[in-house]
Amino acid sequence: MGDIITARLTGSLNSDLATVAKTEHLDKSTVIRRLLSAAVSEWKKDHAVRMYASGRYSAEQAAEFARISLWSFFDLLREKKMSISYDADELEREIRNIKWKQQ
Secondary structure (H helix, E strand, O other): OOOOOOOOOOHHHHHHHHHHHHHHOOOHHHHHHHHHHHHHHHHHHHHHHHHHHOOOOOHHHHHHHHOOOHHHHHHHHHHOOOOOOOOHHHHHHHHHHHHHHHO
8 A cells, every 4th residue: 555645636626537537437536646646657767868968867767766677768869859869889788688588
């Protein structure tokens, strides 16, 4: 079981959550958890891209932080029209990891 968190919501946000809950046939708590989970996932991807672009994360580290595959991370970079700087050492390390995981 998770933590209980209390938050004040504006009237319009509360109304919007009620609309989503009614439309999806869910309770508001479930809607909040799902929307929050999606928002955190998107934030992690955006943060990983920023860290990668700044050189603070390698592609592999960024993908791991965002909890997506390396190839999905490359797709994300392409979607954001960012160049991929993947050096030979990173490629070699990734090939070794793939071989190790297949055994």
